[in-house]
Amino acid sequence: MLSNKKMFQLSIVSLGMAALLSACQADKPGLQMPLPQTLAVNASHYQNVQLAGAEYQLLTDATGLQVQQGTTVLGRHAGRFSRLTQQPLMQGSTLLAAMDTDSNSLYLWRFTPAEPTPLQLVYQQVISSRVVEDLCFYHSSENQQLSLFLLGGRGGADQLLLQQQQQWLAQPVAIRELNVPYDSTACAVDQTVGALYIAEADRAIWRYQAEPEADEGRSLVQVNKPFGQLQGEVKALQILADGSLLALEEEPARVLHINNEGQLLNAIAVPALAEASGLAVSMQNNTATAYISSEDAGTVQQVLLPLSSIASVVAKPAIVQLLPTLQTEPASQRGDVMDDPAVWHHPVQPERSLILATDKRAGLDVYNMHGKRVQQLSVGRLNNVDVRYGLPWQSAAHDIAVASLRDNNSLQLFAIDGTGKLHNAGNIATTMTDIYGLCMYHSAQSGKHYVFVNDKSGLIEQYRIDTDGAGWQGTLVRSLQVPSQPEGCVADDKRGVLFVGEEDEAIWRFAAEADAATTGEAIIRVDGEHxxxxxxxxxxAEHNGSSYLLVSSQGNDSYLVFDAAPPYAQRLHFRISTNPQLGIDGASETDGLEVTTRSLGPGFEQGALIVQDGRNRMPEQGQNLKLVPWQHILQQLQ
Structure with a gap:
């Protein structure tokens, strides 16, 4: 469909968080009210575009879309289009989107004045999911994605992925469905901070996060009188270069200028229009020109808005994006259910290996290397799980999985037989009052197996796992402490080191042997950026003699790779993004993760990174696990 072209990031100043609205926010006297001026053009929707120093006009009326320069028509497409919007591209082009209201079809065009045919249709499709009220583009510089929001008026919106990592998709892919107010009428996106604004008719304006893997929470920007300043139905929204917002009320026609704290800066009446429907903005220096149009294709009105001094905005640098190539079936329940994965390796056939995952409501789920659930063990609320190999149980050697059981603050044991079937092997009591994270350790010095388990107070206990041939017992051998709540941990069996994540502060390093000192060292601090x-x-993870520490940074939905030896240098910062070809969404809000550098069969010959996905989309389902081939991470590390 579209040729491969890089995108130009709009330069828009960051938007701050909106303050709570005061109970009775009165109109402010003495505001400068710029007077609308008439533009000598008739259009139901009007856009002014500057490309390569030249100015072009884009407009729709009852007969179609037209692109012109002055009085010269450069291109035309017949139809009854509404909600015309644009997204600048590089190399002197802009991407246009509009809806045909007769057929509810989405149209995308590329407008390139330098080409023999400046206006080219690149995509057309009937939208069956909802009647579309508005369209708005979003370009994420961090995640290298271009998407388009289709806002419906009956409580829903779709986010369509158009371009990823500078590659156009053969056709748009729906990557998120949003729940929005029933009478939603307009949308706009602040490209710099990834904020999606949605108008709820004449009642409110809301702010959401535009990233497809972000939290779906919202915040209130403005409401109707007497608690706010809205009076009529909001038909259009636009973001200005200083981070403020324009809202167009339909009847009587009025433009509201709202700052980034939700306060009304200006209210501009447009008496020449009985009803207003279209709003577009162009910027020059510190002045915004707002173009207001009407569905009856009357004369377009324009308003000049002086803005505060606008600082130069640098787009957020791109973060490496890795794609998942496999996902597991979703959890059987919705909500925050899954937490931590572990891998059991088949001794002979890697493709018969298994993935274990804790269910914080029910127990342990077991998946094969096709992502299918093959076993469920309903033992209670498990949090973290880990695996080690070759422990005697019931007169035979078994592998062992141990999980933290929150129902009774114990260690839940599972024996894994040679076929990969898990058996409940009982519990080991702990002294903890709020058990949480867990990991296992096999000492190269003594040959003993241990379990490290922590609780929310910062206490970490080390238990030795012994057997009498018929069962397993646990003996507390050591206690450690970090200042505040930990959870994730991993032990380096080869080097005798324990790493523990203190959630809000740092990653700690302890000696793992049972007779070692109990003091630890904070080796990697939360920096608030990566x-x-x-x-x-x-x-x-081990590779060619190097040891790497992989960490899920939940606060920014990303992952980091550090050297697992001093000075613990950061090697890679990445996100797990949408795989549109395989129909797998990205990963976000990750709790537990696991990595193996041993083969797991076809597609994972060098191992895999396995992460819990807190927001499982495409479609919206219960949480699951995403797998990224380890070789893809190695390519970034080289």
């Missing part, structure tokens, strides 16, 4: 609280899952 590593953002909470620190959650922690795993180790």
């Amino acid at each position: 590593l953002v609280a909470d620190i959650e899952g922690i795993a180790l």
Whole structure:
């Protein structure tokens, strides 16, 4: 469909968080009211575009879309289009989107004045999911995605992915469905901070997060009188270069200028229009020109808005994006259910290996290497799980999985037989009052197996796992402490080191042997930029003699790779993004993760990174696990 072209990031100043609205926010006297001026053009929707120093006009009326320069028509497409919007591209082009109201079809065009045919249709599709009220583009510089929001008027919106990592998709892919107010009428996106604004008719304006993997929470920007300043139905929204917002009320026609704290700066009446429907903005220096149009294709009105001094805005640098190639079936329940994965390796056939995952409401789920659930063990509320190999149980050697059981603050044991079937092997009591994270350790010095388990107070206990041939027992051998709540941990069996994540503060290093000192060292601190609280899952990976520490940075939905030896240098910062070809969404709000550098069969010959996905989309379902081939991470590390 579209050729491969890089995108130009709009330069818009960051938007701050809106303050709570005061109970009775009165109109402010003495505001400068710029007077609308008539523009000599008739259009139901009007856009002014500057490309390569030249100015072009884009407009729709009852007969179609037209692009012109002055009085010269450069292109035309027949139809009854509404909600015309644009997204600048590089190399002198802009991407246009509009809806045909007769067929509820989405149209995308590329407008490139330098080409023989400046206006080219690149995509057209009937939208069956909802009647579309408005369209708005979002370009994420961090995640290298271009998407388009389709806002419906009956409580829903779709986010369509158009371009990823500078590659156009063959056709748009729906990557998120949003729940929005029933009478939603207009949308706009602040490209710099990833804020999606949605108007709820004449009642409110809301702010959401535009990133497809972000939290779906919202905040209130403005409400109707007497608690706010809205009076009529809001038909259009636009973001200005200083981070403020324009809202167009339909009848009587009025433009509201709202700052980034939700306060009304200006209210501009447009008496020349009986009803207003279209709003577009162009910027020059510190002045915004607002173009207000009407569905009856009357004369377009324009208003000049002086803005505060606008600082130069640098787009957020791109973060490495890795794609998942496999996902597990979703959890059987919705909500925050899954937490931590572990891997059991089949001794002979890697493709028969298994993935274990804790269910914080019910027990342990077991998946095969096709992502299918093959076993469920309903033992109670499990939090973290880990695996080690070759312990005697019932007169035979078994592998062992141990999980933290929150129902009774115990260690829940599972024996894994040679076929990969798990058996409930009983519990080991702990002294904890709020058990949480867990990891296992096999000492190269003594050959003993241990379990490290922590609780929310910062206490960490080390238990030795012994057997009498018929069962397993646990003996408390040591206690450690971090200042505040930990969870994720991993032990380096080869080097005798324990790493623990103190969620809000740091990653700690302790000696793992039972007779070692109990003092630890904070080796990697939360920096609020790359590593953002909470620190959650922690795993180790070995490759060519190097040891890496992989961490899930839950606060910014990303992952980091550090050297697992001093000075613990950061090697990679990445996100797990949408795989549109396989129909797998990205990963976010990750709790636990695991990594193996042993083969797991076809597609994972060098191992895999396995992460819990807190927001499972495409479609919206219960949480699950996403797998990224380890070789893809190695390519970034080289």
